[in-house]
Amino acid sequence: MNYRAPHIITEGAINYELGSLKGREIRYDFEKILFYLDAKGKLLFGRKFKIYKEDREILYKLSLYFIRDRDRCKQFGIDVDKGLLLSGPVGCGKTSLMKLFKYMVPHQRPYEVIPSRNIVFGFNHLGYKIIGDYGNSQSFCFDDLGVEPQGVHFGKECNVMGEILLSRYELFTEHKLKTHTTTNLNAQELEDRYGNRVRSRMRQLFNLIAFDKGTGDKRK
Template sequence: METEIKTHYNYQEVILWLENKGIELYGNHFKILETDYPIIYKLIAYFLKDEATCFQYNINLNKGILLSGPVGCGKTSLMNLMKYLTPTEHKYFVKPCRDISFEFIQDGYQIIHKYSKGKLYESEPKTICFDDLGTENNLKYYGNECNVMAEILLSRYDIFTTKKIQTHITTNLSASEIETQYGNRVRSRMRELCNLIAYDRSSIDKRK
């Protein structure tokens, strides 16, 4: 059974704490469903850096997280909540991919630099969670079409290998859809960049 985790953390208590935090952020309707516990346990283990549990789940603490699942299953809310469990040195911010695509239309190629190598005026790259990968479109900037997120992810892979900076991603795309949209190179880099934690494809849409 999933709950038989040998760990010094009380996962049930952590889930209660997260649920209260979720109510604070999203309102009284927020609830963590028991059917989602297997996913939540993995995320808690990862973000608390609970090595023993991560080992059981085959989660590599050096990599980031790729949280995939159908629309409305709660991926974004969870990644926003997990920020509160994360030790300071692993803090990250959540950035919607659609927002990045709009910034690209406005500011062009420096946006790719901003989300990969670090902002132009900040030398250090940061840990980022790219939210809802696949909702942005291929965009034209002065007539040149660019797959902005593909370029950013390839650059993020480079800073992962050189500086160990992690990247987190949420998406409702399957692995084959990622390959279709971003190419084989991006898909194979993402395997090295992230631990895949996936909701069941039949998970309910909690927004309904």
């Protein structure tokens, strides 16, 4: 990676310029960002990956967030210092986009995308150590939040992801450490799943960016 030109990303022998450098300021070009995301998406997920025209608004908001364009983010009610809660129907592309966008800003702190159900399976096997493991100073994106099973360790039930979100909230308030999530659930369903206390913390942890409810399943 070229730290002097973080807007230029090299994939193999190809350089992708996501914008231009004016002094110390990068002026990003949305069309060039889309071109890069399409190319990187095909490298990550195969030739069938594509950028859909109907997703342009979502992609624009995500681009503004990841390049930390505070002024334009403010117009959309997005706080660049908070994490993302990307919601939408099954198969709309949430997970792929969260895996993809981190490559667009290699100079920023990376995050790991972890399926929520895998974390619960880890809890069932290892117990409360898992909650501590994900309440540490790493950055994560918890994928498919809300559809994971209830955790059970030695017969004792635990709302594992709810507990982890409370830990992540403390990390955010004390150290400004971001957490991201994807979910198929709406706000009321999340509150039903995790309770009012966790839902209240989630409002402070996350910017909500949502696909339209009618977005089709791209995996079909």
